[in-house]
Amino acid sequence: MGRRPEPHIKERLLDACADHVLAHGLPDRLEPLATATGTSARMLIYHFGTRDALLRAVHGRARQRQLDTFGDLLRVRPDEPYTATLYRAWTSITGPDGQPYLRMFGQLRESAEQKLWPNFRRTATTDWLGPLEDGLRSIGRPDLATLVLAVIRGLLMDLDATGDTTRTDQAFHDFLGAVEHLSSDGNEATRAVSDLPM
Structure with missing residues (x-):
């Protein structure tokens, strides 16, 4: 009689494999x-x-970690204007905590065959629309989720191609200023973005 798979061992192995792939x-x-x-x-x-x-x-486990971590960063906080939340999330996504995920899923997104995860490019987009809609609803503009996501994805591609953190950070900061003008919280949010660290 053969051995039976042991789920706790499988989970431990999966976590260790995900750690390795994210790091290396x-x-x-x-x-x-x-x-x-x-x-x-x-x-x-x-x-x-x-x-x-x-x-x-391994990809599924790493993706779940990314969704949990950055989904939490996109969550509305009562004491913080949502544009400030978005900027803080951007700095984390592009910083040391986010880089392993960008590398891993960038490779998967660029794979022509996408054998490991069919339709990943679609999933990698639509996963973030819900959290962004929820957050942007706090400033009365859930309809801006697609625009915000497109700008984030475009600037991430720019950052990957050029490595120019200063320029892409400034571009996202400026974009958030435009979002504030489109929101229903104009005056308070404008003050908030002008106070964001650069």
């Missing part, structure tokens, strides 16, 4: 993941079935 990128072989988890490639296949199934699970 997606490996070409299973051996680096086996080393990172303290097991063997054979045992990884035992728990996940195939290499692709393991990598799909």
